[in-house]
Amino acid sequence: MKKAIVTGFSSGIGKAICEILEENNYKVLTLKSRLEDTKALEIEVKNLLKENDIDLLVNCAGLGIFKPHEEISIPKIQELININLTAPIILSSLLLRTLKKTKGHIINIASIEATRHSKFSALYTATKSGLRNFSLTLFEELRKSDVKVTTINPDLTKTNFFDEFNFEPSENKNAHLLPQTIANTVLDILNFDGVITEITVRPQRLEIKKK
Structure with a gap:
C-alpha cells in the first residue's frame, strides 16, 4: 500500500x-503539527x-484574503505566506529523500489566481x-530522480x-467546481503515463454571489 501526506485534510x-x-x-x-x-x-x-x-505529498492547505493590501495586518500577511508558500517548500525539502527512494510525486494545489492578476488579491x-513557480522549477530539478511534480490551479470551488x-461561488452548478472534481x-494525474506538470481546472461560467 502506498503512503501519502496531505495537508488541509480536514475539510474541502x-x-x-x-x-x-x-x-x-x-x-x-496526517500531520498534527501546525504548518x-x-x-x-x-x-x-x-x-x-x-x-x-512516502510515495505522495499533496500540499493542499491554504488561506485566502481579498482586500486592499494596506488593510491587511502584518500577522495576517505572515500567516498567509507561512501556510500557502513556506510550509509546502519546507515539506517538499523534508520529504525529497524518501520521494526519490519511492520515485514519488508532489502535487501542489495552487490557484487560478496564480495565473492572473486580480484586484484585492496581491x-x-x-x-x-x-x-506555482516553485513547483514548475522543482520539476526541472528532479527529472533525473524520477520524482514527479504537478501544480493544480483550481478556479472557484465550493x-x-x-x-x-463577503462573496462566494454562485449556486449555478456550471459556475463552480466541487472538491470531488479536484x-x-x-x-x-497519478494514473497518467508521463508527467502532468501543470493543470488549470475551471467551471464553464464565471458567476459569484455577494453575501
Missing part, C-alpha cells in the same frame, strides 16, 4: 483528496520517516504564484474557503 479539497486516495490503495498519514510551527513540523516529519517511506496571488469572505483530477 483536502478531505476529498484523502477520501479518493484511500479508495485507491493509499494510506494517508506555521516549522520546528515542530520538522521534528514530526523526521519521526514519521523513521518508520515510513498577497494571495503572491503566495500562490510563488508556489468549499468553506469562502466562509469569512480530487478526481489528482487521481487522473
Whole structure:
C-alpha cells in the first residue's frame, strides 16, 4: 500500500483528496503539527520517516484574503505566506529523500489566481504564484530522480474557503467546481503515463454571489 501526506485534510479539497486516495490503495498519514510551527513540523516529519517511506505529498492547505493590501495586518500577511508558500517548500525539502527512494510525486494545489492578476488579491496571488513557480522549477530539478511534480490551479470551488469572505461561488452548478472534481483530477494525474506538470481546472461560467 502506498503512503501519502496531505495537508488541509480536514475539510474541502483536502478531505476529498484523502477520501479518493484511500479508495485507491493509499494510506494517508496526517500531520498534527501546525504548518506555521516549522520546528515542530520538522521534528514530526523526521519521526514519521523513521518508520515510513512516502510515495505522495499533496500540499493542499491554504488561506485566502481579498482586500486592499494596506488593510491587511502584518500577522495576517505572515500567516498567509507561512501556510500557502513556506510550509509546502519546507515539506517538499523534508520529504525529497524518501520521494526519490519511492520515485514519488508532489502535487501542489495552487490557484487560478496564480495565473492572473486580480484586484484585492496581491498577497494571495503572491503566495500562490510563488508556489506555482516553485513547483514548475522543482520539476526541472528532479527529472533525473524520477520524482514527479504537478501544480493544480483550481478556479472557484465550493468549499468553506469562502466562509469569512463577503462573496462566494454562485449556486449555478456550471459556475463552480466541487472538491470531488479536484480530487478526481489528482487521481487522473497519478494514473497518467508521463508527467502532468501543470493543470488549470475551471467551471464553464464565471458567476459569484455577494453575501
